[in-house]
Amino acid sequence: MDRILNALGILGLVLLAVVAVLLLQNWLAGGVQLDRAALSSSFNTFTTIFLGIFIEAAPFLLLGTLASGLVEVYFNKEAVQRILPDNPFAGALVGGLLGFTFPVCECGVVPLTRRLFHKGMAPATGIAFLLASPVLNPIVIASTYAAYGWGPMLWLRIGLSFTIAVSVGMIFALHQQPRSMLRPLAFAPISGGSIELPVIQSRPTGWARVQQALTIAGDEFFEMGRYLIIGSMLAALLQTIVPQSALLALGSGPLLSVLVMIVLAVLLSICSTVDAFVSLAFVGSFTTGSILGFLVYGPMVDIKSTLLYLQVFKRRTVLYMVTLPLLLTILAAVFLNLNVAL
Amino acid sequence: MKLSERNYRLLQTLILAGMGVYLLVKILGGTLYFYINDRFLWLVATGAAIFMLLALAAFRRWRAAGDHAHHDHAHTHHGHSHGSRWSLLIVALPLVLGFLVPAKPLDSGALAARGISTNLGAGSGGGQATQLSVPADQRSILDWVRAFNYSADPSELAGESANVVGFVYHDPRLPANQFLVSRFTVTCCVADAFAVGIIVESEDAANWAGNEWVHVQGTIAVASLDGNPAPLVLAEDIKPVPVPPQPYLFP
Numbered sequence: 001m002d003r004i005l006n007a008l009g010i011l012g013l014v015l016l017a018v019v020a021v022l023l024l025q026n027w028l029a030g031g032v033q034l035d036r037a038a039l040s041s042s043f044n045t046f047t048t049i050f051l052g053i054f055i056e057a058a059p060f061l062l063l064g065t066l067a068s069g070l071v072e073v074y075f076n077k078e079a080v081q082r083i084l085p086d087n088p089f090a091g092a093l094v095g096g097l098l099g100f101t102f103p104v105c106e107c108g109v110v111p112l113t114r115r116l117f118h119k120g121m122a123p124a125t126g127i128a129f130l131l132a133s134p135v136l137n138p139i140v141i142a143s144t145y146a147a148y149g150w151g152p153m154l155w156l157r158i159g160l161s162f163t164i165a166v167s168v169g170m171i172f173a174l175h176q177q178p179r180s181m182l183r184p185l186a187f188a189p190i191s192g193g194s195i196e197l198p199v200i201q202s203r204p205t206g207w208a209r210v211q212q213a214l215t216i217a218g219d220e221f222f223e224m225g226r227y228l229i230i231g232s233m234l235a236a237l238l239q240t241i242v243p244q245s246a247l248l249a250l251g252s253g254p255l256l257s258v259l260v261m262i263v264l265a266v267l268l269s270i271c272s273t274v275d276a277f278v279s280l281a282f283v284g285s286f287t288t289g290s291i292l293g294f295l296v297y298g299p300m301v302d303i304k305s306t307l308l309y310l311q312v313f314k315r316r317t318v319l320y321m322v323t324l325p326l327l328l329t330i331l332a333a334v335f336l337n338l339n340v341a342l
Numbered sequence: 343m344k345l346s347e348r349n350y351r352l353l354q355t356l357i358l359a360g361m362g363v364y365l366l367v368k369i370l371g372g373t374l375y376f377y378i379n380d381r382f383l384w385l386v387a388t389g390a391a392i393f394m395l396l397a398l399a400a401f402r403r404w405r406a407a408g409d410h411a412h413h414d415h416a417h418t419h420h421g422h423s424h425g426s427r428w429s430l431l432i433v434a435l436p437l438v439l440g441f442l443v444p445a446k447p448l449d450s451g452a453l454a455a456r457g458i459s460t461n462l463g464a465g466s467g468g469g470q471a472t473q474l475s476v477p478a479d480q481r482s483i484l485d486w487v488r489a490f491n492y493s494a495d496p497s498e499l500a501g502e503s504a505n506v507v508g509f510v511y512h513d514p515r516l517p518a519n520q521f522l523v524s525r526f527t528v529t530c531c532v533a534d535a536f537a538v539g540i541i542v543e544s545e546d547a548a549n550w551a552g553n554e555w556v557h558v559q560g561t562i563a564v565a566s567l568d569g570n571p572a573p574l575v576l577a578e579d580i581k582p583v584p585v586p587p588q589p590y591l592f593p
Binding site: 037038041042043044045047048049050051052053054055056058059060062063066211214215217218219221222223225226229230233235236239240241242243244248268269270271273274275277278 | 354357358361365368374376377378379382385386388389392393395396397398399400402403426428429430432433435436439440443445446447448449451452454455456457529530531532533534535593
Protein backbone atom coordinates (compact mmCIF):
# COMPACT_ATOMS: atom_id res chain seq x y z
CA MET A 1 0.00 0.00 0.00
CA ASP A 2 2.78 2.37 0.87
CA ARG A 3 4.41 1.46 -2.38
CA ILE A 4 1.28 2.49 -4.24
CA LEU A 5 1.27 5.76 -2.38
CA ASN A 6 4.86 6.40 -3.25
CA ALA A 7 4.27 5.42 -6.85
CA LEU A 8 1.45 7.97 -7.01
CA GLY A 9 3.62 10.61 -5.44
CA ILE A 10 6.40 9.88 -7.86
CA LEU A 11 3.90 9.97 -10.72
CA GLY A 12 2.80 13.44 -9.66
CA LEU A 13 6.35 14.67 -9.44
CA VAL A 14 7.27 13.08 -12.75
CA LEU A 15 4.32 14.75 -14.43
CA LEU A 16 5.41 18.08 -13.06
CA ALA A 17 8.98 17.45 -14.10
CA VAL A 18 7.90 16.52 -17.62
CA VAL A 19 5.90 19.68 -17.98
CA ALA A 20 8.78 21.73 -16.60
CA VAL A 21 11.32 20.10 -18.90
CA LEU A 22 9.09 20.55 -21.94
CA LEU A 23 8.59 24.18 -21.08
CA LEU A 24 12.28 24.75 -20.59
CA GLN A 25 13.23 22.85 -23.73
CA ASN A 26 10.83 24.81 -25.86
CA TRP A 27 11.97 28.02 -24.35
CA LEU A 28 15.66 27.24 -24.90
CA ALA A 29 15.17 26.04 -28.44
CA GLY A 30 13.15 29.11 -29.16
CA GLY A 31 10.86 26.43 -30.64
CA VAL A 32 7.81 27.04 -32.74
CA GLN A 33 6.28 30.12 -31.24
CA LEU A 34 2.78 28.69 -31.24
CA ASP A 35 3.71 25.45 -29.52
CA ARG A 36 5.49 27.25 -26.78
CA ALA A 37 2.53 29.52 -26.24
CA ALA A 38 0.14 26.58 -26.25
CA LEU A 39 2.27 24.63 -23.84
CA SER A 40 2.75 27.45 -21.37
CA SER A 41 -0.92 28.19 -21.67
CA SER A 42 -1.88 24.62 -20.76
CA PHE A 43 0.59 24.71 -17.89
CA ASN A 44 -1.07 27.91 -16.71
CA THR A 45 -4.50 26.27 -17.01
CA PHE A 46 -3.31 23.20 -15.12
CA THR A 47 -1.81 25.24 -12.29
CA THR A 48 -4.83 27.48 -11.93
CA ILE A 49 -7.29 24.57 -11.83
CA PHE A 50 -5.11 22.58 -9.44
CA LEU A 51 -4.73 25.49 -7.03
CA GLY A 52 -8.43 26.25 -7.39
CA ILE A 53 -9.45 22.76 -6.30
CA PHE A 54 -6.87 22.77 -3.54
CA ILE A 55 -7.82 26.18 -2.12
CA GLU A 56 -11.47 25.17 -2.16
CA ALA A 57 -11.01 21.73 -0.62
CA ALA A 58 -8.20 22.34 1.89
CA PRO A 59 -10.37 24.23 4.42
CA PHE A 60 -12.88 21.37 4.40
CA LEU A 61 -10.12 18.83 4.95
CA LEU A 62 -8.80 21.01 7.79
CA LEU A 63 -12.22 21.11 9.43
CA GLY A 64 -12.37 17.33 9.11
CA THR A 65 -8.96 16.77 10.66
CA LEU A 66 -9.79 19.25 13.42
CA ALA A 67 -12.99 17.34 14.20
CA SER A 68 -10.96 14.14 14.18
CA GLY A 69 -8.42 15.60 16.61
CA LEU A 70 -11.16 16.79 18.95
CA VAL A 71 -12.93 13.42 18.86
CA GLU A 72 -9.66 11.72 19.71
CA VAL A 73 -8.98 13.92 22.69
CA TYR A 74 -12.45 14.47 24.10
CA PHE A 75 -14.32 11.21 23.39
CA ASN A 76 -13.38 7.86 24.74
CA LYS A 77 -14.17 4.50 23.24
CA GLU A 78 -16.95 3.70 25.68
CA ALA A 79 -18.83 6.88 24.83
CA VAL A 80 -18.69 6.23 21.10
CA GLN A 81 -19.74 2.62 21.51
CA ARG A 82 -22.56 3.55 23.85
CA ILE A 83 -23.99 6.03 21.34
CA LEU A 84 -23.77 3.77 18.31
CA PRO A 85 -25.96 0.66 17.97
CA ASP A 86 -24.42 -2.81 18.21
CA ASN A 87 -26.45 -4.29 15.41
CA PRO A 88 -24.58 -3.58 12.15
CA PHE A 89 -27.81 -3.12 10.17
CA ALA A 90 -29.14 -0.58 12.62
CA GLY A 91 -25.63 0.86 12.55
CA ALA A 92 -25.79 1.39 8.79
CA LEU A 93 -29.08 3.24 9.23
CA VAL A 94 -27.68 5.42 11.99
CA GLY A 95 -24.52 6.01 9.94
CA GLY A 96 -26.66 7.30 7.09
CA LEU A 97 -28.40 9.76 9.40
CA LEU A 98 -25.24 10.83 11.19
CA GLY A 99 -24.32 13.11 8.30
CA PHE A 100 -26.76 15.72 9.58
CA THR A 101 -24.50 16.31 12.55
CA PHE A 102 -21.39 16.97 10.52
CA PRO A 103 -21.85 19.52 7.77
CA VAL A 104 -18.65 19.00 5.81
CA CYS A 105 -18.29 17.54 2.36
CA GLU A 106 -16.39 14.46 1.18
CA CYS A 107 -12.88 15.64 2.03
CA GLY A 108 -13.63 16.38 5.65
CA VAL A 109 -15.60 13.27 6.43
CA VAL A 110 -12.81 10.77 5.73
CA PRO A 111 -10.45 11.71 8.59
CA LEU A 112 -13.37 11.87 11.01
CA THR A 113 -14.67 8.45 9.97
CA ARG A 114 -11.25 6.93 10.33
CA ARG A 115 -10.98 8.38 13.81
CA LEU A 116 -14.40 6.97 14.71
CA PHE A 117 -13.31 3.53 13.45
CA HIS A 118 -10.37 3.90 15.79
CA LYS A 119 -12.88 4.58 18.56
CA GLY A 120 -14.77 1.40 17.78
CA MET A 121 -17.39 2.43 15.23
CA ALA A 122 -18.56 -0.55 13.17
CA PRO A 123 -17.35 -0.55 9.53
CA ALA A 124 -20.93 -0.79 8.19
CA THR A 125 -21.91 2.32 10.14
CA GLY A 126 -18.81 4.16 8.98
CA ILE A 127 -19.31 3.28 5.32
CA ALA A 128 -22.93 4.45 5.37
CA PHE A 129 -21.78 7.63 7.11
CA LEU A 130 -18.99 8.19 4.61
CA LEU A 131 -21.28 7.77 1.61
CA ALA A 132 -24.30 9.64 2.96
CA SER A 133 -22.88 12.63 4.77
CA PRO A 134 -21.54 14.50 1.73
CA VAL A 135 -25.19 14.91 0.65
CA LEU A 136 -27.19 14.47 3.83
CA ASN A 137 -26.00 17.55 5.59
CA PRO A 138 -27.60 20.96 6.08
CA ILE A 139 -25.23 22.93 3.84
CA VAL A 140 -25.64 20.65 0.83
CA ILE A 141 -29.40 20.42 1.25
CA ALA A 142 -29.57 24.22 1.43
CA SER A 143 -27.48 24.67 -1.72
CA THR A 144 -29.53 22.06 -3.58
CA TYR A 145 -32.68 23.86 -2.46
CA ALA A 146 -31.21 27.16 -3.66
CA ALA A 147 -30.52 25.63 -7.07
CA TYR A 148 -33.66 23.54 -7.60
CA GLY A 149 -36.25 24.72 -5.08
CA TRP A 150 -38.58 22.30 -3.27
CA GLY A 151 -38.77 20.17 -6.38
CA PRO A 152 -38.47 16.47 -7.06
CA MET A 153 -34.74 16.93 -7.73
CA LEU A 154 -34.11 17.88 -4.09
CA TRP A 155 -36.15 15.01 -2.67
CA LEU A 156 -34.78 12.49 -5.14
CA ARG A 157 -31.23 13.55 -4.37
CA ILE A 158 -31.70 13.22 -0.61
CA GLY A 159 -33.76 10.04 -0.83
CA LEU A 160 -31.54 8.24 -3.32
CA SER A 161 -28.28 9.20 -1.60
CA PHE A 162 -29.61 7.98 1.73
CA THR A 163 -30.98 4.75 0.25
CA ILE A 164 -27.76 3.95 -1.60
CA ALA A 165 -25.53 4.78 1.37
CA VAL A 166 -27.55 2.68 3.79
CA SER A 167 -27.92 -0.22 1.32
CA VAL A 168 -24.19 -0.32 0.69
CA GLY A 169 -23.60 -0.09 4.44
CA MET A 170 -25.94 -3.03 4.97
CA ILE A 171 -24.23 -5.07 2.27
CA PHE A 172 -20.99 -4.54 4.16
CA ALA A 173 -22.80 -5.45 7.39
CA LEU A 174 -23.05 -9.00 6.00
CA HIS A 175 -19.28 -9.29 6.16
CA GLN A 176 -18.17 -11.96 8.65
CA GLN A 177 -15.12 -10.11 9.91
CA PRO A 178 -15.91 -6.48 9.25
CA ARG A 179 -12.72 -5.19 10.91
CA SER A 180 -10.65 -6.96 8.27
CA MET A 181 -11.97 -4.52 5.65
CA LEU A 182 -10.10 -1.69 7.29
CA ARG A 183 -6.47 -0.99 6.71
CA PRO A 184 -4.65 -1.73 9.92
CA LEU A 185 -3.58 1.86 10.32
CA ALA A 186 -7.19 2.86 10.54
CA PHE A 187 -6.91 2.06 14.20
CA ALA A 188 -3.21 1.87 14.81
CA PRO A 189 -0.51 4.48 14.46
CA ILE A 190 0.38 5.19 10.91
CA SER A 191 3.32 3.48 9.31
CA GLY A 192 4.12 6.67 7.48
CA GLY A 193 5.10 7.93 10.85
CA SER A 194 3.48 11.31 10.66
CA ILE A 195 1.11 10.41 13.46
CA GLU A 196 2.46 10.51 16.92
CA LEU A 197 0.49 7.70 18.42
CA PRO A 198 -2.45 9.45 20.02
CA VAL A 199 -2.46 7.10 22.96
CA ILE A 200 -3.21 9.09 26.02
CA GLN A 201 -1.17 7.76 28.89
CA SER A 202 -1.80 10.49 31.35
CA ARG A 203 -4.98 12.30 30.41
CA PRO A 204 -3.80 15.81 29.72
CA THR A 205 -6.03 18.68 30.69
CA GLY A 206 -6.81 22.15 29.46
CA TRP A 207 -4.35 23.56 26.96
CA ALA A 208 -2.36 20.36 26.75
CA ARG A 209 -5.45 18.67 25.37
CA VAL A 210 -6.01 21.41 22.82
CA GLN A 211 -2.35 21.18 21.84
CA GLN A 212 -2.75 17.45 21.38
CA ALA A 213 -5.90 17.80 19.28
CA LEU A 214 -4.18 20.37 17.08
CA THR A 215 -1.10 18.19 16.67
CA ILE A 216 -3.25 15.25 15.61
CA ALA A 217 -5.11 17.50 13.18
CA GLY A 218 -1.83 18.77 11.73
CA ASP A 219 -0.40 15.28 11.30
CA GLU A 220 -3.59 14.11 9.72
CA PHE A 221 -3.62 17.04 7.33
CA PHE A 222 -0.28 15.86 5.97
CA GLU A 223 -1.37 12.28 5.83
CA MET A 224 -4.67 12.94 4.05
CA GLY A 225 -3.57 16.11 2.30
CA ARG A 226 -1.14 14.25 0.07
CA TYR A 227 -4.06 12.29 -1.37
CA LEU A 228 -6.11 15.40 -1.79
CA ILE A 229 -3.20 17.01 -3.62
CA ILE A 230 -2.47 14.06 -5.89
CA GLY A 231 -6.21 13.75 -6.62
CA SER A 232 -6.50 17.45 -7.41
CA MET A 233 -3.50 17.25 -9.71
CA LEU A 234 -4.95 14.30 -11.60
CA ALA A 235 -8.31 16.06 -11.92
CA ALA A 236 -6.63 19.27 -13.10
CA LEU A 237 -4.49 17.35 -15.58
CA LEU A 238 -7.51 15.52 -17.01
CA GLN A 239 -9.46 18.75 -17.21
CA THR A 240 -6.60 20.35 -19.10
CA ILE A 241 -6.24 17.64 -21.71
CA VAL A 242 -9.64 15.95 -22.08
CA PRO A 243 -12.04 18.09 -24.12
CA GLN A 244 -15.33 18.37 -22.26
CA SER A 245 -17.19 19.09 -25.46
CA ALA A 246 -16.34 15.62 -26.77
CA LEU A 247 -17.75 14.11 -23.60
CA LEU A 248 -20.87 16.25 -23.62
CA ALA A 249 -21.50 15.55 -27.28
CA LEU A 250 -22.24 11.95 -26.25
CA GLY A 251 -24.93 13.23 -23.99
CA SER A 252 -28.29 11.94 -25.15
CA GLY A 253 -30.08 8.68 -24.59
CA PRO A 254 -31.39 7.35 -21.29
CA LEU A 255 -28.29 5.29 -20.45
CA LEU A 256 -25.48 7.14 -22.19
CA SER A 257 -26.43 10.50 -20.70
CA VAL A 258 -26.28 8.98 -17.22
CA LEU A 259 -22.83 7.52 -17.87
CA VAL A 260 -21.56 10.81 -19.29
CA MET A 261 -22.75 12.85 -16.32
CA ILE A 262 -21.30 10.35 -13.85
CA VAL A 263 -17.92 10.42 -15.61
CA LEU A 264 -18.12 14.21 -15.57
CA ALA A 265 -18.85 14.22 -11.82
CA VAL A 266 -15.82 12.03 -11.13
CA LEU A 267 -13.65 14.12 -13.45
CA LEU A 268 -14.68 17.51 -12.11
CA SER A 269 -14.14 16.43 -8.49
CA ILE A 270 -16.12 19.40 -7.26
CA CYS A 271 -17.25 19.76 -3.70
CA SER A 272 -20.75 18.51 -2.90
CA THR A 273 -21.64 21.79 -1.24
CA VAL A 274 -21.85 23.48 -4.63
CA ASP A 275 -22.28 20.80 -7.25
CA ALA A 276 -26.01 21.54 -7.46
CA PHE A 277 -25.27 24.96 -8.94
CA VAL A 278 -22.81 23.46 -11.38
CA SER A 279 -25.31 20.84 -12.49
CA LEU A 280 -27.83 23.54 -13.40
CA ALA A 281 -25.76 24.33 -16.47
CA PHE A 282 -26.63 20.90 -17.87
CA VAL A 283 -30.34 20.85 -17.07
CA GLY A 284 -31.51 21.90 -20.50
CA SER A 285 -29.35 19.57 -22.52
CA PHE A 286 -29.22 16.46 -20.33
CA THR A 287 -31.81 13.97 -19.11
CA THR A 288 -33.22 14.37 -15.61
CA GLY A 289 -31.87 10.97 -14.59
CA SER A 290 -28.36 11.93 -15.64
CA ILE A 291 -28.47 15.14 -13.58
CA LEU A 292 -29.63 13.10 -10.60
CA GLY A 293 -26.79 10.64 -11.21
CA PHE A 294 -24.33 13.56 -11.19
CA LEU A 295 -25.76 14.84 -7.90
CA VAL A 296 -25.88 11.44 -6.19
CA TYR A 297 -22.70 9.74 -7.37
CA GLY A 298 -20.38 12.78 -7.52
CA PRO A 299 -20.39 13.38 -3.75
CA MET A 300 -19.83 9.68 -2.98
CA VAL A 301 -16.98 9.05 -5.39
CA ASP A 302 -14.54 11.21 -7.25
CA ILE A 303 -10.81 11.11 -7.90
CA LYS A 304 -9.70 12.68 -4.65
CA SER A 305 -12.20 10.95 -2.38
CA THR A 306 -11.27 7.54 -3.84
CA LEU A 307 -7.63 8.22 -2.96
CA LEU A 308 -8.71 9.24 0.53
CA TYR A 309 -10.80 6.05 0.93
CA LEU A 310 -7.70 4.01 0.09
CA GLN A 311 -6.12 5.44 3.20
CA VAL A 312 -8.85 3.97 5.41
CA PHE A 313 -9.99 0.75 3.71
CA LYS A 314 -8.31 -2.14 1.97
CA ARG A 315 -8.26 -1.94 -1.80
CA ARG A 316 -10.96 -4.59 -2.30
CA THR A 317 -13.30 -2.74 0.00
CA VAL A 318 -12.72 0.54 -1.83
CA LEU A 319 -13.44 -1.26 -5.09
CA TYR A 320 -16.85 -2.29 -3.73
CA MET A 321 -17.44 1.14 -2.24
CA VAL A 322 -16.90 2.66 -5.66
CA THR A 323 -18.76 0.13 -7.80
CA LEU A 324 -21.82 -0.69 -5.66
CA PRO A 325 -23.01 2.95 -5.50
CA LEU A 326 -22.16 3.26 -9.20
CA LEU A 327 -24.44 0.37 -10.17
CA LEU A 328 -27.23 1.52 -7.87
CA THR A 329 -27.02 5.10 -9.15
CA ILE A 330 -27.07 4.01 -12.79
CA LEU A 331 -30.01 1.71 -12.09
CA ALA A 332 -32.05 4.44 -10.38
CA ALA A 333 -31.17 7.13 -12.91
CA VAL A 334 -31.93 5.00 -15.96
CA PHE A 335 -35.19 3.83 -14.36
CA LEU A 336 -36.12 7.45 -13.82
CA ASN A 337 -35.29 8.34 -17.43
CA LEU A 338 -37.36 5.48 -18.83
CA ASN A 339 -40.39 5.55 -16.56
CA VAL A 340 -40.92 8.96 -15.08
CA ALA A 341 -41.41 12.21 -16.92
CA LEU A 342 -40.45 15.09 -14.70
CA MET B 343 17.79 8.99 5.28
CA LYS B 344 15.43 9.33 8.17
CA LEU B 345 13.83 12.45 9.40
CA SER B 346 14.17 13.02 13.09
CA GLU B 347 11.08 13.99 15.03
CA ARG B 348 12.59 17.41 15.50
CA ASN B 349 13.27 18.07 11.81
CA TYR B 350 9.92 16.66 10.85
CA ARG B 351 8.16 19.07 13.21
CA LEU B 352 10.20 21.97 11.89
CA LEU B 353 9.33 21.26 8.25
CA GLN B 354 5.72 20.69 9.24
CA THR B 355 5.61 24.07 10.98
CA LEU B 356 7.12 25.81 7.96
CA ILE B 357 4.72 24.19 5.48
CA LEU B 358 1.61 24.79 7.60
CA ALA B 359 2.56 28.41 8.24
CA GLY B 360 3.43 28.77 4.55
CA MET B 361 -0.06 27.57 3.61
CA GLY B 362 -1.64 30.07 5.98
CA VAL B 363 0.52 32.86 4.58
CA TYR B 364 -0.24 31.78 1.02
CA LEU B 365 -4.00 31.95 1.61
CA LEU B 366 -3.67 35.34 3.34
CA VAL B 367 -1.57 36.68 0.47
CA LYS B 368 -4.25 35.49 -1.95
CA ILE B 369 -7.00 37.14 0.08
CA LEU B 370 -5.17 40.43 0.64
CA GLY B 371 -3.54 40.57 -2.78
CA GLY B 372 -6.89 40.13 -4.50
CA THR B 373 -5.83 37.18 -6.65
CA LEU B 374 -8.00 34.76 -4.64
CA TYR B 375 -10.78 35.28 -7.16
CA PHE B 376 -8.58 33.83 -9.90
CA TYR B 377 -9.33 30.52 -8.19
CA ILE B 378 -12.68 30.54 -6.44
CA ASN B 379 -16.07 32.19 -6.33
CA ASP B 380 -16.20 35.18 -3.97
CA ARG B 381 -18.87 33.57 -1.82
CA PHE B 382 -16.20 31.24 -0.40
CA LEU B 383 -14.03 34.02 0.98
CA TRP B 384 -15.07 33.12 4.54
CA LEU B 385 -14.11 29.50 3.92
CA VAL B 386 -10.59 30.42 2.78
CA ALA B 387 -10.20 32.86 5.69
CA THR B 388 -11.21 30.07 8.08
CA GLY B 389 -8.73 27.78 6.37
CA ALA B 390 -5.93 30.32 6.79
CA ALA B 391 -6.74 30.67 10.49
CA ILE B 392 -6.73 26.90 11.04
CA PHE B 393 -3.41 26.55 9.17
CA MET B 394 -1.88 29.14 11.50
CA LEU B 395 -3.27 27.36 14.54
CA LEU B 396 -1.89 24.01 13.39
CA ALA B 397 1.45 25.65 12.59
CA LEU B 398 1.57 26.99 16.13
CA ALA B 399 0.87 23.53 17.55
CA ALA B 400 3.58 22.00 15.33
CA PHE B 401 5.97 24.77 16.36
CA ARG B 402 5.41 23.98 20.04
CA ARG B 403 6.01 20.32 19.28
CA TRP B 404 9.26 21.25 17.55
CA ARG B 405 10.39 23.19 20.60
CA ALA B 406 9.37 20.33 22.89
CA ALA B 407 11.18 17.81 20.71
CA GLY B 408 14.30 19.93 21.08
CA ASP B 409 14.05 19.93 24.85
CA HIS B 410 13.52 16.21 25.09
CA ALA B 411 15.82 15.16 22.27
CA HIS B 412 17.92 12.98 24.52
CA HIS B 413 15.17 11.23 26.42
CA ASP B 414 12.94 10.55 23.45
CA HIS B 415 15.59 9.44 21.06
CA ALA B 416 14.64 5.80 20.86
CA HIS B 417 10.95 6.06 20.24
CA THR B 418 10.58 9.29 18.34
CA HIS B 419 12.45 7.70 15.48
CA HIS B 420 10.31 4.67 15.74
CA GLY B 421 7.48 5.49 13.35
CA HIS B 422 9.34 7.68 10.93
CA SER B 423 9.83 5.79 7.72
CA HIS B 424 9.89 7.19 4.20
CA GLY B 425 6.16 7.98 4.35
CA SER B 426 6.52 11.17 6.28
CA ARG B 427 9.12 12.55 3.88
CA TRP B 428 6.80 11.87 1.01
CA SER B 429 3.87 13.58 2.61
CA LEU B 430 5.98 16.64 3.41
CA LEU B 431 7.14 16.77 -0.19
CA ILE B 432 3.69 16.31 -1.71
CA VAL B 433 1.96 18.71 0.65
CA ALA B 434 4.60 21.32 -0.19
CA LEU B 435 3.72 21.07 -3.91
CA PRO B 436 0.81 23.57 -3.88
CA LEU B 437 3.06 26.02 -2.05
CA VAL B 438 5.82 25.65 -4.63
CA LEU B 439 3.41 26.06 -7.53
CA GLY B 440 1.46 28.78 -5.77
CA PHE B 441 4.45 30.95 -5.01
CA LEU B 442 6.60 30.24 -8.07
CA VAL B 443 4.07 30.24 -10.89
CA PRO B 444 2.64 33.73 -11.37
CA ALA B 445 -1.08 33.79 -10.54
CA LYS B 446 -3.09 33.96 -13.72
CA PRO B 447 -6.81 33.55 -14.32
CA LEU B 448 -7.99 31.00 -16.87
CA ASP B 449 -7.71 32.40 -20.37
CA SER B 450 -8.64 31.41 -23.88
CA GLY B 451 -5.99 28.69 -23.73
CA ALA B 452 -8.35 26.75 -21.47
CA LEU B 453 -11.12 26.90 -24.04
CA ALA B 454 -9.64 24.08 -26.10
CA ALA B 455 -10.61 21.55 -23.43
CA ARG B 456 -13.61 23.35 -21.98
CA GLY B 457 -15.49 24.70 -24.97
CA ILE B 458 -17.48 27.89 -25.07
CA SER B 459 -21.18 28.50 -25.06
CA THR B 460 -23.23 31.28 -26.59
CA ASN B 461 -26.36 29.70 -25.21
CA LEU B 462 -26.42 28.07 -21.82
CA GLY B 463 -28.75 25.22 -21.10
CA ALA B 464 -30.98 26.63 -18.44
CA GLY B 465 -28.28 28.85 -17.07
CA SER B 466 -27.18 28.74 -13.48
CA GLY B 467 -28.95 30.13 -10.49
CA GLY B 468 -31.24 33.08 -10.42
CA GLY B 469 -34.80 33.43 -11.57
CA GLN B 470 -35.72 33.70 -15.19
CA ALA B 471 -36.40 37.39 -15.22
CA THR B 472 -33.51 38.67 -13.12
CA GLN B 473 -31.16 39.50 -15.95
CA LEU B 474 -33.88 41.51 -17.70
CA SER B 475 -34.32 43.66 -14.62
CA VAL B 476 -30.71 44.79 -15.00
CA PRO B 477 -30.52 47.89 -17.22
CA ALA B 478 -29.31 46.90 -20.67
CA ASP B 479 -26.03 48.80 -20.55
CA GLN B 480 -25.07 47.18 -17.23
CA ARG B 481 -25.69 43.61 -18.30
CA SER B 482 -22.70 41.29 -18.27
CA ILE B 483 -21.92 38.78 -20.99
CA LEU B 484 -23.62 36.14 -18.87
CA ASP B 485 -26.73 38.32 -18.47
CA TRP B 486 -27.00 38.72 -22.23
CA VAL B 487 -26.56 35.04 -22.90
CA ARG B 488 -29.25 34.25 -20.33
CA ALA B 489 -31.57 36.95 -21.61
CA PHE B 490 -31.37 35.35 -25.05
CA ASN B 491 -31.98 31.95 -23.53
CA TYR B 492 -35.08 32.82 -21.60
CA SER B 493 -36.58 35.19 -24.06
CA ALA B 494 -39.38 33.66 -26.12
CA ASP B 495 -38.49 36.04 -28.92
CA PRO B 496 -34.86 37.22 -28.77
CA SER B 497 -35.43 39.68 -31.58
CA GLU B 498 -37.19 41.88 -29.01
CA LEU B 499 -33.77 42.48 -27.49
CA ALA B 500 -32.30 43.73 -30.77
CA GLY B 501 -31.41 47.40 -30.77
CA GLU B 502 -30.65 47.61 -27.04
CA SER B 503 -27.26 48.99 -26.18
CA ALA B 504 -24.56 46.69 -24.89
CA ASN B 505 -21.59 47.56 -22.75
CA VAL B 506 -19.50 44.52 -21.87
CA VAL B 507 -15.99 43.53 -20.79
CA GLY B 508 -14.35 40.21 -21.65
CA PHE B 509 -11.42 38.62 -23.42
CA VAL B 510 -11.15 38.14 -27.16
CA TYR B 511 -11.57 34.65 -28.55
CA HIS B 512 -11.35 34.03 -32.28
CA ASP B 513 -13.79 31.17 -32.62
CA PRO B 514 -13.09 29.15 -35.79
CA ARG B 515 -16.84 29.04 -36.46
CA LEU B 516 -16.94 32.80 -37.00
CA PRO B 517 -16.07 34.87 -40.12
CA ALA B 518 -13.12 37.27 -40.15
CA ASN B 519 -15.12 40.31 -39.13
CA GLN B 520 -16.34 38.71 -35.91
CA PHE B 521 -14.91 37.38 -32.65
CA LEU B 522 -16.33 36.26 -29.32
CA VAL B 523 -15.96 38.45 -26.28
CA SER B 524 -15.93 35.95 -23.45
CA ARG B 525 -15.81 35.38 -19.73
CA PHE B 526 -15.54 32.27 -17.61
CA THR B 527 -18.30 31.73 -15.08
CA VAL B 528 -17.22 30.09 -11.85
CA THR B 529 -19.74 28.65 -9.41
CA CYS B 530 -17.38 27.15 -6.87
CA CYS B 531 -13.78 27.00 -7.98
CA VAL B 532 -12.15 27.14 -11.41
CA ALA B 533 -12.62 23.38 -11.74
CA ASP B 534 -16.21 24.10 -12.74
CA ALA B 535 -15.37 27.08 -14.97
CA PHE B 536 -17.66 27.38 -17.92
CA ALA B 537 -17.06 29.89 -20.71
CA VAL B 538 -19.78 32.07 -22.15
CA GLY B 539 -19.39 34.54 -24.96
CA ILE B 540 -21.23 36.88 -27.25
CA ILE B 541 -20.36 37.64 -30.83
CA VAL B 542 -18.77 40.99 -31.65
CA GLU B 543 -18.96 42.27 -35.19
CA SER B 544 -16.48 44.94 -36.22
CA GLU B 545 -14.48 45.82 -39.33
CA ASP B 546 -11.20 45.54 -37.46
CA ALA B 547 -12.17 42.36 -35.59
CA ALA B 548 -9.14 40.55 -36.98
CA ASN B 549 -6.79 43.15 -35.52
CA TRP B 550 -7.59 42.21 -31.93
CA ALA B 551 -5.30 39.56 -30.56
CA GLY B 552 -6.82 36.51 -28.92
CA ASN B 553 -6.88 36.64 -25.11
CA GLU B 554 -6.73 40.42 -25.00
CA TRP B 555 -9.18 42.00 -22.54
CA VAL B 556 -11.48 44.51 -24.19
CA HIS B 557 -14.41 46.75 -23.44
CA VAL B 558 -17.01 46.56 -26.19
CA GLN B 559 -19.76 49.07 -26.74
CA GLY B 560 -22.43 48.71 -29.36
CA THR B 561 -25.92 47.64 -30.30
CA ILE B 562 -27.39 44.20 -29.79
CA ALA B 563 -28.52 42.20 -32.79
CA VAL B 564 -29.62 38.59 -33.16
CA ALA B 565 -27.21 36.17 -34.80
CA SER B 566 -27.31 32.46 -35.15
CA LEU B 567 -24.59 30.04 -34.10
CA ASP B 568 -24.97 26.29 -34.59
CA GLY B 569 -28.66 26.82 -35.23
CA ASN B 570 -29.38 28.64 -31.99
CA PRO B 571 -30.09 32.34 -31.59
CA ALA B 572 -27.04 34.05 -30.12
CA PRO B 573 -26.45 37.65 -29.04
CA LEU B 574 -24.28 39.75 -31.33
CA VAL B 575 -22.91 43.21 -30.66
CA LEU B 576 -22.53 45.53 -33.61
CA ALA B 577 -19.50 47.24 -32.15
CA GLU B 578 -19.27 51.00 -32.16
CA ASP B 579 -16.25 51.13 -29.91
CA ILE B 580 -13.71 48.53 -28.79
CA LYS B 581 -10.93 49.51 -26.44
CA PRO B 582 -8.32 47.49 -24.53
CA VAL B 583 -8.72 47.27 -20.75
CA PRO B 584 -6.60 45.68 -17.99
CA VAL B 585 -7.65 42.29 -16.59
CA PRO B 586 -10.50 43.08 -14.18
CA PRO B 587 -9.92 42.28 -10.49
CA GLN B 588 -12.65 39.67 -10.77
CA PRO B 589 -11.87 38.01 -14.10
CA TYR B 590 -14.72 35.51 -13.79
CA LEU B 591 -18.44 36.05 -13.59
CA PHE B 592 -20.11 34.55 -10.56
CA PRO B 593 -23.56 33.24 -11.38
